[in-house]
Amino acid sequence: MEPQAGLAEKARVYALDELFDSRLYRAMAERERDPKNRAVLLRMAEQEYMHYEFWKKFCGDAELNPRDELRLRLFMLSSRILGKVFTIKFLERHEKSVVAEYTEILESGALSGEDSAELKRIIEDEKEHESALADQIEEFAVRHLGAIALGMSDAIIELSGVHAGFLGYTSSSVYTGIAGLIVGVSASMSMAAAAYLQSKQEKGKAPGATAAVTGVMYMLTVILLTAPFLLGLPILKALTASLVLAFIVLAFFSFYSSVVMDRAFARDYLENVGVIFLVVVIGYLFGELVKKLTGIAV
Template sequence: MSSPDPADPSAPERPANTPGTKASPPTPRQIRRWRKYLADEQAEGRLYTALAERKRGEERQILLGLAAAEKRHEQHWRDLLGADAERLPAPSAHRVLLGWMARIFGSVFILALAQRAEGGSPYDQDDDATARMAADEAIHEEVVRALATRGREKLSGGFRAAVFGANDGLVSNLALIVGMGGTGVGAGVILLTGIAGLLAGALSMAAGEFVSVRSQRELLDATRPTQVTLRAAPDLDFDHNELILVYRARGMSQADAEHRALERLDVFTCDCRPELSHDPEEPADSHEIVGSAWTAAGSSFVFFAVGALIPVLPYLLGSEGITAIIIASSLVGVALLATGAAVGLLSGASPLKRGLRQLGIGLGAAAVTYLLGTLLGGTVA
């Protein structure tokens, strides 16, 4: 027997212990679970309301729509709980954190975290929740994903440069310092080497980011359609309409290209196929995603320098030998966990997994260079 489609309004609801039906009294375990669900729904509703207060227009309406949906879910648990719906427990820790961050920081990271929370809904495994509630939560994840994508695109250029810059500064300078430490040279030499690596790396990263982003923007400019079709249309030969070739080259079918070309020549007095005429000459601006070359260069320089400074700190404070190496590796390890977690948050992935991945890569590179430095030091000696 096939299961009902949750999206079908006529589909029967999942059996639930709803008010008005003759069912056995809820168990204490059920009551505790429902109270937790109710507390979480209230927290999510407040989160979306708080985010909506910072938005205008379409995004604000979408967030308020999500808050209203959480209210509906909240009412379901209230109806089941009755008098037990008062004096609720604290919501889940990450929902409390989300609400606090939403009021202070903004929406991009918050929406990425909310996306993970919506994706982890237990309703599809709980018979006390309706099938429509489980379907709502699945749709909410996609809504939040789409909203988070807007913010990710706005941040992608500068944020990418900042994360890569910080990560490269941490890993490359730690590897450089640890490698030099493995050779057995003095702390003064290691300190100068670390400072030189900081300056050289920061300048190199900034120059590389500037050239990369500027080149990408120039490539986008070269491929962006122009308005020449509008200027040339009045003088084209109707019987040999070259505009058809333009639109076919842009990916339209023969029929769609003919329609668009004839419209440009004013053969149609009305637009009988509006979907072909929705600003076809003005594609979405990809420059916003790429970002500014100066922003990328500045972010890369600053964050590389900050990252590269961290492994140098023990030597600046007078530490030497293996003690300095251990302190530098520990400081860099904490920073790598932070940068990895930030990437995980923004991408909607697990912050812990991303942080551990960054940590493993960074410390692995440092360990290899330390061994090579030790071998090189022994050979030279």
Template sequence: MTREELVKHAKLFQREEITGYQVYKNLAKSTNDKNNKTVLAKIAGEELKHYNIFKQISGVDVAPQKTVVWFFTICGKILGLTFALRLMERQEAKIQDVYERVIPYMPEAEAVKKSEEEHEDQLIALIQEERLDYAGSMVLGLNDALVELTGALAGFSLAMQNTRLIAVAGLITGIAASLSMAASQYLSVKTENDDRHAGKSAIYTGLAYIFTVAILISPFLLLTSYMLALATTLLLAIAIIFAFNFYIAVAKNLNFKHRFLEMVVISLGVSALTFGIGLLVRNYLGIPID
């Protein structure tokens, strides 16, 4: 590899490191949690150290990618530090192949790569965020709402065939179920002698349920065709499953594909079953609803 090629790669690595440094620095400034601020400052220091290593090879300064810095800074503030940092880690993984090719000619790259693999992942694991502590409660509320309400709306659609009636029935069912789920989660956590987290766990469960209910019934409030509204609701359910599972998979380093497919199959399977039940209710039990 020629000197010019080494310098080119060094500049590429510099840009990655200085961009990461700026993101971590911005997020450290934006958080009030002392532990998170300390962890982010340490990671920023590692990134700046790596930047200076590659600068010794290139001999010049390189500016950070401003759009990338902006994106991950905003992402961290809105969606949480852990999600933003894990997502950034995934983006940085794309450059690992370049590191591998350059290592034989640039020993410094191997040291930097090893440092990032050993230290940064451990530091990110130290980030403390309440929303992830209660991720299980949110999963419970969202999963139950998706399975129960998509099924209920499918059944209501065939039985009632009136979007307004379906929306009202769905809303009542959703609110009642969300309160029931929150109460059950509160009692479940309290039974485990964890009084300190019982209340918040119940709130996260209930809010996740209500949020999902509001989205799923919206097509029945906006559309006049109950079949079109039901199809839209099912598409929204899939979108919610995709977005939430992507978030959890990134933030907690879990398998996204398996979780996503499992929830989609369960939700749509229950919907298909209750759709058939609604058809039976309307056609064979003699209970017309006009």
């Protein structure tokens, strides 16, 4: 059976997409020092190149253009800054639509015999194998994603509550910042100790590394969120700036983790934002209550 009209044009798009992925994974493999990670990346590169070879049969040779080469460099930069797992999974987020298009071609009867059987194998690769291979790559950030989330999210929630509480208790942004810093330093040590003890009960966890990551992320978040207060901004502006920074950090991390863990970004992010707003309101009301009960304001 002859391929349907327009298949050559579609095949060229698919071939270029598969070739781009293959080139990217091979470039990552060339820079990878860990033998296990390199082997996984090379396997992914070979798999994508086989897909490219399949589509090339229907459109002839396809080469990446200068725009694709620039995009390749950007993804390589992403892999160095954000990690290989994030970069691969971000690139593969469009796989559902690709699988749907491949399935449509398969079901249309445009291909037959060995070509049809090979396309079925490619669809299975796109559905399962690539994501499973990406999950085999070992990276520090991915391995300690839970500790990073714990340190950062707990610091955001706790500091937001402290700062909002002082909004109803004092007009001094510097005092508020100092209070947040004191609470944050103490809490970072407490969280690190708790993470250490908890990870000792879990197989495969490195207690020291988990504790260090939790404590450091907590402390970095504390420094970031207290900075607007310590700079001497009016307290309401400082609180607003601190919350904006918290939402930006939270948005970045929520998106990062949603890509790595294959979760929905919007739901997780909005849920976290809702928790922060609730903590801010409760913290402010508690500060007002303390001021009324004690009759003391700073």
